[in-house]
Amino acid sequence: MKSVTDTGTVRPPLNLALRALLRADATVLMRSKISATLSILLPVVILVATTFGKSQHRLGGTTLTIGLALVIGLLTSSMLGFTLAIAGDRDTGVLQRLHAAPVPTWAIMGSRMGVQVAANLVGSIIVVVVGVILHGLALDAGQVLLVLGAALLGGVTFLSIGQAVVGLVKSSAAVLAVSRVIFIVLILLGLVGGTGLLGDTLKSIAEWTPVGALMTLFADILNRAGWSAQDGWALLACVAWTVVCAGIGIRWFRWESR
Known part of the structure; x- marks a missing residue:
């Protein structure tokens, strides 16, 4: 049943509007070959490269390698894919036109x-399948579901961070620059800082970053480790980052760049 807005515009049924939006967004995403390729190709390259020599052991073993590939894929698609797409559509006026349409x-x-x-x-399913085949890791159904659950949580967390960037930064060029800096900082702090090479203080900080928390969850799931307090804090860290960044992104988001 159609409804009428305050301005007299006929609003289409919500289910039809959602289907149309989902279809259009899925089409745009599939046509964005660079973003899709990077978010899948980069993790696969990491998995392939670590099958040679002692590379795998230098990264901490099979489970940490697969966890790293999953994190890189999620972070790339969210921070360098979703964020830039939103900023680009805002600059070109696409979001403003959608905002003016009779759709919530x-x-x-x-x-x-x-x-x-x-x-x-x-993308996470592809990375897990490739990782299992190349590195000979045996996973049961429960582990696979937990890995995908952690990937879902991590993806939402990184999307929230990206939404906060788009909310606080207006131009697409600035969004690109800020996203790249955040990408590098999260990777370096979450991975290098988590090893303890930069000191105990940075190691403690790294455990509370989205990358560090997600790596903890992936490692414990793939290692079949029982639930621990560390996993609980890692889960809490991801949820906290999601809530705070989503709130910032919603509060300060603008539909036009001017």
Whole structure:
């Protein structure tokens, strides 16, 4: 049943509007070959490269290697894919036109995030399958489901961080620069800092970063380790980052760059 807005515009049924938005966003994402390729190709390259010589042991073993590949894929698709797509559409006026359409604003952004989350899950499945084949890791059904659950949580966390960047930074060029800096900082702090090579203080900080927390969850799931307090804190860290960054992104988001 159609409804009428305050301005007299006929609003289409919500289910039809959502289907149209999801279809359009999925089409755009599939046509964005660079983003899709990087988010899958880069993790696969890491998995392939670590099968040679002692590379795998230098990264901490099979489980940490697969966890690293999963994190890189999720971070790339969210920070360098989703974020830049939103900023680009805002600069070109696409978001402003969608905002003027008789569609709930939450549906516009919800559709984009939903499609990106689905793409993240597909990418994570590919990474896990390739990792299991190349590194000979045996996973049971429960582990696979837990890995995908952690990937879902990590993807949402990184998307929230990206949404906060788009909310606070207006131009697409600035968004690109800030996203790259955040990408590098998260990777270096979460991975290098987590090893303890930079000192105990940075190691403690790294455990509370999204990358550090997600690496903890992936490592314990793949190692079949029982649930521990460390996993609980890692889960709490991911949820906290998601809530805070999503709140910032929603509060300060603008539909046009001017």
